[in-house]
Amino acid sequence: MPSExxxxxxxxxxxxxxxxxxxxxxxxxxxxxTYLNGAIDDPRDDRDVLHWLDEIASERVNDCKSRxxxxx
Numbered sequence: 464m465p466s467e468x469x470x471x472x473x474x475x476x477x478x479x480x481x482x483x484x485x486x487x488x489x490x491x492x493x494x495x496x497t498y499l500n501g502a503i504d505d506p507r508d509d510r511d512v513l514h515w516l517d518e519i520a521s522e523r524v525n526d527c528k529s530r531x532x533x534x535x
Contacts, residue, residue, distance in 0.1 A: 469506050477512055483520050487531050491519040 474492055481488045495515050499505070506512045523531040 469508055469511075471506070471512065472509070477509075477516060480509075480513055481516055481520075487520055487523065488516070490523065490531070491516050494519050 477492070478485070478488050481491075483491075495512070498515070503515065506515070520531075523529045524533045526532055
């Protein structure tokens with residue numbers, strides 16, 4: 464029996480569960496949506512989406528060329 468396809472919730476749903484500022488979330492959300500066009504598998508649930516957002520945020524705050532780089 465095939466499982467139902469996961470449907471993304473509104474952006475605000477994930478933003479409220481994201482551990483970071485509004486601008487960081489916006490940048491991560493845009494990148495995540497771009498990844499969904501073939502770079503990653505479709506999410507199976509909310510955890511998949513939040514995991515990817517956290518991964519993208521981690522890359523951004525650790526990249527010294529990113530405006531979100533955390534110094535120190």
